[in-house]
Amino acid sequence: MNQFSYKSGAARIEFGRGNFGRVRDLVLDLSCTRAVVLATEQQGEIAETATKHLGSVAGGSFAGAVMHTPIEVTEGAAAYCDSVQADCLVSVGGGSTTGLGKAISYRTGLPHIVVPTTYAGSEVTPILGQTEQGLKTTINDTKVLPTAVIYDPDLTDTLPLKMSIVSGLNAMAHAAEALYAQNRNPISSMLAVEGLSAMKDGLGQIASDPQSKSGRDSALYGAWLCGTVLGQVGMALHHKICHTLGGSFDMPHAETHAVMLPHTIGYNAQAVPDVLQPIATLFGGEPGPALYEYAKSVGSPVALKDLGFKEEDLDRAASIAASNPYWNPRPIDEAGLRVMLQNAFDGATPPHTPQ
Numbered sequence: 001m002n003q004f005s006y007k008s009g010a011a012r013i014e015f016g017r018g019n020f021g022r023v024r025d026l027v028l029d030l031s032c033t034r035a036v037v038l039a040t041e042q043q044g045e046i047a048e049t050a051t052k053h054l055g056s057v058a059g060g061s062f063a064g065a066v067m068h069t070p071i072e073v074t075e076g077a078a079a080y081c082d083s084v085q086a087d088c089l090v091s092v093g094g095g096s097t098t099g100l101g102k103a104i105s106y107r108t109g110l111p112h113i114v115v116p117t118t119y120a121g122s123e124v125t126p127i128l129g130q131t132e133q134g135l136k137t138t139i140n141d142t143k144v145l146p147t148a149v150i151y152d153p154d155l156t157d158t159l160p161l162k163m164s165i166v167s168g169l170n171a172m173a174h175a176a177e178a179l180y181a182q183n184r185n186p187i188s189s190m191l192a193v194e195g196l197s198a199m200k201d202g203l204g205q206i207a208s209d210p211q212s213k214s215g216r217d218s219a220l221y222g223a224w225l226c227g228t229v230l231g232q233v234g235m236a237l238h239h240k241i242c243h244t245l246g247g248s249f250d251m252p253h254a255e256t257h258a259v260m261l262p263h264t265i266g267y268n269a270q271a272v273p274d275v276l277q278p279i280a281t282l283f284g285g286e287p288g289p290a291l292y293e294y295a296k297s298v299g300s301p302v303a304l305k306d307l308g309f310k311e312e313d314l315d316r317a318a319s320i321a322a323s324n325p326y327w328n329p330r331p332i333d334e335a336g337l338r339v340m341l342q343n344a345f346d347g348a349t350p351p352h353t354p355q
Contacts, residue, residue, distance in 0.1 A: 011124055012148040015224065017217075019152040020115060023050060023090060026148050027057045030111045032088035034059030036081050038101050040066065043093050046117065046155070050092045060084040065091075067253055068246050069099035069130040078104050086110060091146075094167065095120035095253055102128045102144050112146040117155045119167040119199070119219055120254070121174050121227025124149060127235075129243060136247020138235075145231070151224060153216045161210045164219070165300050168203045169258035171223040172196055173238055174230035176265050176291075180275045180329045181233035188233050193278045195225030200282060200294070207298040236328040238264035241337070244321040245309070255307050258300045259347075262292035263340050266350030271330035273353060288350030303347025314341050 014022065027035045036059050039047035044063055051058045062077050077100055081089070091101035092115045099122065105112040106128055114123040126145040129138045156164070175192040178184060199222030205215025241260055245251040266288020269276050276287045283290035295302055305311065318341055322334035343350060 011146050013124075013151065013224065014148065015151040015221070017152060017154050019150045020049070020155060021053055023053050023113065023115060023150060024055055024057055026113050026150065027054065027088055027090070030088060030113075030147065032111060033057050034084065034086050035088040035090050035113075036084060036086040037061040038065055038077065038089060038091045038097050038104075039063045039093050040096055043097070043117075046092050050090055050115065054090070057088075059086050059088075065093065065097040065100040067096050068136055068250070069096070069103050069128070071130055071132040074100060074103040074107070074130065078107055081108065081110065089113065090115065091123075092117065094118035095122045095170075098123045098146070099129065102146065103130055105146070106139065106141065106144050109143075111148075113148045113150065114146045115150045115152065115155065116220075116223070118159060118163065118254070119156070119171045119223035121171040121223045121230060124224060124227040125231030127231065129247075131247045134248055136243045138243065149224075151220055153213070153220045156216050156220055157211070157213065161206065161299070163254070164206050164210070165203060165298050166254040166258040168199050168206075168219055168223070169261055169295060169300055170254040171226040172199050173242075173257045173261045173264075175199075175226040176261065176276075176279060176287075177236055177238045178229040178233045179278060180268055180272045181236065182327045182329075183233050185233075188229050189278075191225050191229040191232075193282075195222050195229060196279065196282055198222030199226060203298050234327060236326050237268060237330075237332060240326045240328075240332075241317075241321050241341075244317055245304075248320055249309065249313060249317065251304075251307060251309060255301055256304075258295060259302060259304055259307065259344055262288050262295060262302075262350050263344045265291055266353070267336070267340050268328065268330050269353050275329070286353050289352060292349050304341070304345040306347065309345060311345060314338065314345060317341055 175195040178192040202219030205212040279287040318338040
């Protein structure tokens with residue numbers, strides 16, 4: 001077997017229905033007594049539930065998390081945490097809330113417990129994406145990795161169908177890109193395939209019956225695996241494109257990942273079809289077109305134009321993404337990205353891989 005390196009994440013994982021009620025126990029296990037609950041403005045109800053579960057160790061609440069983790073929001077939230085003498089953070093929600101908690105924890109060193117309510121998967125990665133002056137940059141540091149994660153499928157049972165689908169495809173993107181990562185290894189590839197399989201099955205059940213508990217369990221399990229593998233290997237074209245569209249054009253995070261996934265995987269399948277064979281096997285066809293058909297079958301958006309992206313911005317998006325690119329198995333050139341982005345804008349099927 002070829003030589004490889006493998007590093008496991010340090011986060012404590014608690015998976016199971018009803019585990020949300022144990023958040024106070026985790027805070028106490030960290031010897032903390034003043035936990036601040038983080039959420040978005042729309043998640044006031046679940047933030048209140050978290051506060052009730054925390055009881056005497058609740059130290060306050062900040063419901064101002066937003067997409068793409070703007071620096072100015074982080075600064076305001078960190079100042080609030082300092083004002084209430086917080087000694088712990090509890091992020092409840094999706095990727096936006098998790099990102100805010102990561103950013104505060106990275107700056108302050110406060111322990112960070114995450115309670116995901118979507119399938120984002122970022123709660124188990126040491127990666128922080130944040131936006132300043134219209135550009136999204138990333139930090140990869142073990143200090144970003146949350147201290148503990150509570151996965152409670154009960155919290156995803158009421159996740160709206162549309163958000164369930166795009167959030168799940170966002171998670172799939174983590175695992176799909178991990179298959180061809182420069183520093184992939186046998187363990188990361190095994191996790192990626194298992195995560196893709198669990199998410200595929202879970203989303204299929206949810207698309208047929210949004211109340212399916214087995215589907216929700218499988219999808220959340222898949223999200224954990226997909227996020228875990230992203231935290232262990234490097235990112236490439238897919239994440240570079242999505243960071244560009246999100247940070248520079250304020251595109252919705254999960255929806256953008258969902259639309260771009262078939263196109264970025266199809267782009268790279270031309271260079272590494274053997275490495276992406278697990279996707280071909282799972283989804284029944286060439287990786288790009290097969291992912292596109294799967295996304296349509298579960299009701300995902302498939303066109304950037306339907307997300308509000310403007311066609312006149314395609315040239316600038318390609319230029320930004322081509323500058324300072326991440327490592328990628330297929331060489332990145334602006335012209336090739338422009339063609340790929342046009343297909344994604346139009347909602348066209350990714351081109352077939354030349355034989």
